[in-house]
Amino acid sequence: MQKRINELLSRGETFCLATVIESPLAALPSGSKTIILRNGEMEGPLAETDWKEEIRSQAFLAFRDRKKKLLEYHGGMKIFFDILMSDIKLLICGAGHIAVPLARFARDVGFYVIVVDDRPDFAHPSRFPECEVIAEDFIPALRRIPVSSTTFCVVITRGHEHDAECLQEILGKKSDAAYVGLIGSSRRVRFVVEMLSRQGIRKDRLDNLFTPIGLPIGAESPEEIAVSILGEMVCVRKKGPEQARLLRRAVGVGL
Amino acid sequence: MTDREIFEKLEEVREKGTPVCLATIIETMGSTPREVGAKMLIFTDGSTFGSIGGGCGENQVRSAAFRCLLTEKKTEVIEVDLTDDLGTKGGDVCGGRMKIFVEPHL
Numbered sequence: 001m002q003k004r005i006n007e008l009l010s011r012g013e014t015f016c017l018a019t020v021i022e023s024p025l026a027a028l029p030s031g032s033k034t035i036i037l038r039n040g041e042m043e044g045p046l047a048e049t050d051w052k053e054e055i056r057s058q059a060f061l062a063f064r065d066r067k068k069k070l071l072e073y074h075g076g077m078k079i080f081f082d083i084l085m086s087d088i089k090l091l092i093c094g095a096g097h098i099a100v101p102l103a104r105f106a107r108d109v110g111f112y113v114i115v116v117d118d119r120p121d122f123a124h125p126s127r128f129p130e131c132e133v134i135a136e137d138f139i140p141a142l143r144r145i146p147v148s149s150t151t152f153c154v155v156i157t158r159g160h161e162h163d164a165e166c167l168q169e170i171l172g173k174k175s176d177a178a179y180v181g182l183i184g185s186s187r188r189v190r191f192v193v194e195m196l197s198r199q200g201i202r203k204d205r206l207d208n209l210f211t212p213i214g215l216p217i218g219a220e221s222p223e224e225i226a227v228s229i230l231g232e233m234v235c236v237r238k239k240g241p242e243q244a245r246l247l248r249r250a251v252g253v254g255l
Numbered sequence: 256m257t258d259r260e261i262f263e264k265l266e267e268v269r270e271k272g273t274p275v276c277l278a279t280i281i282e283t284m285g286s287t288p289r290e291v292g293a294k295m296l297i298f299t300d301g302s303t304f305g306s307i308g309g310g311c312g313e314n315q316v317r318s319a320a321f322r323c324l325l326t327e328k329k330t331e332v333i334e335v336d337l338t339d340d341l342g343t344k345g346g347d348v349c350g351g352r353m354k355i356f357v358e359p360h361l
Contacts, residue, residue, distance in 0.1 A: 031330045070281045070282045112257050
């Protein structure tokens with residue numbers, strides 16, 4: 001079962017793991033686990049019982065509501081429905097002074113963090129504990145990293161040329177990222193966006209760029225800026241991008 | 256830690272034959288430091304991987320894990336109360352309660 005769980009997680013699947021917490025039945029001891037896939041297929045001991053359909057429909061409700069839950073049945077049977085999904089990734093382009101607290105806070109919040117910079121002294125594992133650190137030119141590094149609806153991207157390189165090349169790679173990918181944010185003064189940001197638009201980056205993707213990055217909380221120090229960026233990403237993750245934009249518009253921030 | 260990192264670590268240590276305990280938050284009431292589904296691995300030397308919130312809660316979980324791994328050898332559900340007045344005992348002033356499922360992988 002352990003191997004199968006890891007196989008599904010590394011493939012990026014979302015599925016339900018139903019664990020028996022308390023059980024009056026010797027044949028179904030506490031701790032036994034059953035996998036319920038999005039297509040309804042079940043693997044594990046609960047699939048062999050009379051409650052198979054009930055378990056499946058509870059798993060579907062958990063998928064729909066994105067809600068993990070503990071349910072109690074007649075006779076003292078308790079089952080925990082967990083939802084396991086692929087990692088929520090944060091890709092940080094630029095390993096400068098904001099990247100350090102941002103990576104650290106993002107780890108605490110549950111992101112899997114990848115940091116890319118072409119300067120090995122900055123993109124150094126000692127600066128980013130528990131993160132994947134890639135010291136390589138931005139373009140070849142970003143070409144290798146897949147972007148999907150579970151990837152958050154933050155572009156905070158040391159200069160607008162590097163910002164532009166990172167964005168060109170990220171926004172040119174086949175799938176949309178969950179979030180793409182770009183740091184910078186409005187002048188620098190406008191310059192980068194105009195340049196990308198001339199290079200043929202899709203307009204809807206440029207419009208969806210979060211820039212200047214972060215919630216408007218008056219952040220100044222690197223740590224404060226990291227909090228403001230992470231606050232915005234948590235909002236996108238939990239409430240969706242529209243609510244994050246609404247917060248920006250409320251105080252007149254953004255393009 | 257993400258779920259994938261927890262389950263990968265679990266598989267890695269089980270392949271080496273190392274006993275380990277998996278703790279999962281299965282229910283919360285009120286304000287708690289981590290959400291339902293948060294997980295932590297506890298080893299027989301007391302070291303941990305992942306987090307279910309820190310402070311007293313984690314100490315209670317560690318004791319339960321030792322019971323699971325060393326004496327009882329069966330699963331356990333523990334209830335952690337974080338409503339203690341001003342947190343004088345261990346700083347747990349979140350105000351909520353959580354149920355944690357503790358399962359040995361021997």
